[in-house]
Amino acid sequence: MAELQTAPAGASNGQKLLTWVDNRFPLSKLYNDHMAQYYAPKNFNVWYVFGSLAMFVLVNQLLTGVFLTMQYKPDAAKAFASVEYIMRDVPWGWLVRYMHSTGASAFFIVVYLHMFRGLLYGSYRTPRELVWLFGCGIFLCLMAEAFMGYLLPWGQMSYWGAQVIVNLFSAVPFIGPDLALLIRGDYVVGDATLNRFFAFHVIAVPLVLLGLVVAHLIALHEVGSNNPDGIEIKSTKNDKTGLPLDGIPFHPFYSVHDIFASSVFLFIFSAVVFFAPEGGGYFLEPNNFIEANPLKTPPHIAPVWYFTPFYSMLRATTDLMVNVLAVVLGVSAALAILRGGFKSMGKIVIAVAAVAAVFLLKNLDAKFWGVVVMGAAVVVLFFVPWLDHSPARSIRYRPTWHRYFFVVFVIFFVVLGYLGSQPPSAAGNYVSQVGTLVYFGFFLLMPWWSRMGTFKPVPSRVVFEAH
Amino acid sequence: MKKLLLSLLAACSVTLTALPAVAEEGYPWDKFPQSKMTDMAALQNGAKVFVNYCLGCHSASYMRYNRMHDIGLTDDEIKKNLLFATDKVGDTMHIALDPKEAKDWFGTAPPDLSVVARSRAEPGKGSGADYLYTLWRTFYRDETKPTGWNNLTFPDIAMPHALWQLQGQRRAVFVDEKNPHEPEKSERRFAGFEQVSAGTMSEREYNETVGDLVAYLQWMGEPAQGKRVRIGVGVLIFLGILILFTWRLNAAYWKNVE
Numbered sequence: 001m002a003e004l005q006t007a008p009a010g011a012s013n014g015q016k017l018l019t020w021v022d023n024r025f026p027l028s029k030l031y032n033d034h035m036a037q038y039y040a041p042k043n044f045n046v047w048y049v050f051g052s053l054a055m056f057v058l059v060n061q062l063l064t065g066v067f068l069t070m071q072y073k074p075d076a077a078k079a080f081a082s083v084e085y086i087m088r089d090v091p092w093g094w095l096v097r098y099m100h101s102t103g104a105s106a107f108f109i110v111v112y113l114h115m116f117r118g119l120l121y122g123s124y125r126t127p128r129e130l131v132w133l134f135g136c137g138i139f140l141c142l143m144a145e146a147f148m149g150y151l152l153p154w155g156q157m158s159y160w161g162a163q164v165i166v167n168l169f170s171a172v173p174f175i176g177p178d179l180a181l182l183i184r185g186d187y188v189v190g191d192a193t194l195n196r197f198f199a200f201h202v203i204a205v206p207l208v209l210l211g212l213v214v215a216h217l218i219a220l221h222e223v224g225s226n227n228p229d230g231i232e233i234k235s236t237k238n239d240k241t242g243l244p245l246d247g248i249p250f251h252p253f254y255s256v257h258d259i260f261a262s263s264v265f266l267f268i269f270s271a272v273v274f275f276a277p278e279g280g281g282y283f284l285e286p287n288n289f290i291e292a293n294p295l296k297t298p299p300h301i302a303p304v305w306y307f308t309p310f311y312s313m314l315r316a317t318t319d320l321m322v323n324v325l326a327v328v329l330g331v332s333a334a335l336a337i338l339r340g341g342f343k344s345m346g347k348i349v350i351a352v353a354a355v356a357a358v359f360l361l362k363n364l365d366a367k368f369w370g371v372v373v374m375g376a377a378v379v380v381l382f383f384v385p386w387l388d389h390s391p392a393r394s395i396r397y398r399p400t401w402h403r404y405f406f407v408v409f410v411i412f413f414v415v416l417g418y419l420g421s422q423p424p425s426a427a428g429n430y431v432s433q434v435g436t437l438v439y440f441g442f443f444l445l446m447p448w449w450s451r452m453g454t455f456k457p458v459p460s461r462v463v464f465e466a467h
Numbered sequence: 468m469k470k471l472l473l474s475l476l477a478a479c480s481v482t483l484t485a486l487p488a489v490a491e492e493g494y495p496w497d498k499f500p501q502s503k504m505t506d507m508a509a510l511q512n513g514a515k516v517f518v519n520y521c522l523g524c525h526s527a528s529y530m531r532y533n534r535m536h537d538i539g540l541t542d543d544e545i546k547k548n549l550l551f552a553t554d555k556v557g558d559t560m561h562i563a564l565d566p567k568e569a570k571d572w573f574g575t576a577p578p579d580l581s582v583v584a585r586s587r588a589e590p591g592k593g594s595g596a597d598y599l600y601t602l603w604r605t606f607y608r609d610e611t612k613p614t615g616w617n618n619l620t621f622p623d624i625a626m627p628h629a630l631w632q633l634q635g636q637r638r639a640v641f642v643d644e645k646n647p648h649e650p651e652k653s654e655r656r657f658a659g660f661e662q663v664s665a666g667t668m669s670e671r672e673y674n675e676t677v678g679d680l681v682a683y684l685q686w687m688g689e690p691a692q693g694k695r696v697r698i699g700v701g702v703l704i705f706l707g708i709l710i711l712f713t714w715r716l717n718a719a720y721w722k723n724v725e
Contacts, residue, residue: 042724084529084581087689094691248724256720260713267706274699281590289586289688290578466725467718 034221039247040254041227043462047121048228049261050114056262057107058213062206064100072152074198076191079154080291098277104146105283106269108306111142119384120406122393123226129385131223134216136382141212143307143378145205148197150304151189155288160301162197163189168314171368188294229462230393236461246462282421300423308420309413310374313439315424316432317370324433325369326361329354373436380443387443390450392458399453405442412438494605494619494657499596503682505693510538513683516676518549520629521580524569527560527687529581534690538683574613574625584681584688596685603630603677607639608663619657634673635666 007019022028032038071090073082086093115135118124124132151162166189170180185192224234224247233244248254278284282305287298303311317325333354337347361369392398395406416435419428503509514535517527532545533556540549542556550556566576587595602620606628609617614627619639628634637660643653668676686692 081529087691088529088534089531094689094695098695252720253724256713256717260710260717263706263710263713267703267710270699270702270706274695274702277695278585278588281588286586286588286595289582467721 035251035255036249038221038250039233039244040225040250041233041244041246041462042248042253043227043229043246043464044225044254044257045228046261047113047117048225049258049265050110050117052258053110053261053265054107054114055213056265057103057110058209060099060103061107064096064103065202065206067096068100069202074152074195076154076194076292079152079194083153095273098273101284102269102273102277102279104149105279105304105306106265106272107142108146110265111139112306115139115381116410120395121226121228122230122388122390122395124385125226125230125388125393126385127223128220128226130219131216132385133382134212134219136378138209138212138216139381140378141205141209145201145209146304146306148201148205151194151197152201153288154194154292155285156290156292156296156298157285157288157301159189159292159294160298161303162193164301165303166193168367168371171365171371173364173368176368190294226393227462228394229396229459231458231460231462233462246464302421305417305421308418309416309439310377310420312416312420312432313377313436314370314374315420316429316436317366317373318429318433319366321433321436322361322366322369324437325373326358328437329357329361377436377439380440384443384446387446388450389447390455392455394458396463397456397458398450399455401453402450405449408438409442493592494601496593496597496601496620497604499594499600499681499685500678501596503678504685506682507539509679509682510686511535511540512676513679513681513686514538514540514549516630516680517580517683517687521680522551522560522562524562524564524573524577524629525580526562526564527581528579530560530687530690532556532558532560537690537693538686577626580684580687582688584685595688596681599681599684600677603680604634604674606631606634607637607660609639630673630677631666633666633668633676636663637661638663 004023005019007016011019018028068086071082071086071093073079083097086097088094090096118132118135147162147165151158166180166183169183170176172179181187183193184190185196224232224244227233227246233246236245237243238245272279272283278286285304302308333350336342336350340346340350342350390398390402395403412435416432416439419432419435422428532550532554533542535545535549536542545556560581564577569576584595584599587598589598592598593601598620602618605619606616607619608615611617612623614625616624616626616628616631617639618624618626628636640658640661641655642658644656646652646654666673689695
């Protein structure tokens, strides 16, 4: 029997209750370890609010989602009508619906900015690789969650967007058609698809998402946060207290900081929810106000805005692009053999692999390679901790021209996104192909470009101005 | 280094110029007078026009009659003026037209209009209300069509001009023009309407009526929109004050950090 602590003499009832709980559940310990005694760097800037904002939006989605599930009917014949019922006849249903749809777009805006902060300041570097990997897992789950959630209103765009994307899976060699059948539950998107997507969207993926978020935070708290200067605050500790000199307790400093950030976020979020819930046609698409009609294909099918950069890359992978990729692969293999410093066995393996890859590139449908490129665009993120070879973690101490690389990357990402929402065109196709190469070049060539240039001296203490 | 930057800039400018100006060809849409959305009389008139001219073929099965309280009508007024014989004021605006028969008669079943104003928006061209406002003022007589009517905004529309008695019958004048850039090709250009027979309304009255109808359709697409905007103002004011407080609270704590 463990030794139970007793509350000090004359303790209040609250303190006695807390002691009772602490004897059975590490409540005070958790509070101290993760809030009151968790030391975070004091030099966080605005890029550091997006993590807590992401959690805020997650809670929003879960709560509004619960209320929507009370009235929504996951039946192909009733789904569209049930959403309109929520919008019209359920008291405040329109508000819950708009909060959920705006929240979905807000989630992606916040998460993209959160990930970009990671790239800027090297937050994925040792010892934070797992934080990054869990985060990439969250991103993948988020994409699945959003994709399945978008089918649920059962509008024209919902139906046909799902039809297009699920059909892509049938391009996988050998198992493709069976895989697509498994996902759809039928030979075309229909009631079976709606029901299983509902089950995944409401419980399966949210459970995985919550688990990954918890893992993400545990991994973060284990090693402590990075900061805009990219230096380890735990390297300089106070001799007496053992606390990092450049750290401050999360509570109350970052709790009030994040509350301020949340109120600003809520202002922008509410402005959209109450004054422009359709988001200019990007958050709630006009075509989705027409009930799904399997017999009537819309003239223009495009995924929701947050998927458009990846959709662009998929569309850019034409037969011509596959040839370009084959050439790039061949050149990379040749460089690896000639300059890579591999042993003769390694060189042979590389040569054989390259020949096999080029053979497959030329003989499998470009449509399949489009799917591969789209998937690879997300998967490449998982490898960033090992692709970045920069001596300095943070962009602040890297050569100035590295910033232009980031700017170009962002510009092309946004352009790819815009092009993905438009109907295909010859010029758009060409720019998407350039954009795809820029996107992959940014990551896959990182082992080389991140090392180049004159780096600035990294300080030993954080750069902080009292305010 | 400079070359790299210049080539990157060149890539960006190519990108921008390559952005396809894919403006959907078609008749340009007029702007729907948004001021009608806060005009109860206009919305009520629009409800009247909708019930009298549209409900014969088009259902609005997500719209409940008694929601019209929000545009200033009482149950009594709805019952006396807007309900067909067997409808109750709490019913939705469904109709008796069999979709199969409708397909036989018109070639396609008339769509439900509950959210038509939300579904017709096109970025670059205008909102759904703009589309509807233009649609209802560009019908013209066309003997080659089964219904005898065609429309500039929605070419080869299957719907006849349900409001023809109000607007009268008009003919569209097309001229063949030589394209200055390609002299061999000639293009048909719309050159104006010609009134064939008068309607019961003047052009101005008819435009107002169409405006009222479209206002009603836009309201019907989202009956909560008025409430949404009103509450939104209050919410943003509240959040503005909250931001002020949280900002100063944050500053108060951080003043002590060196």
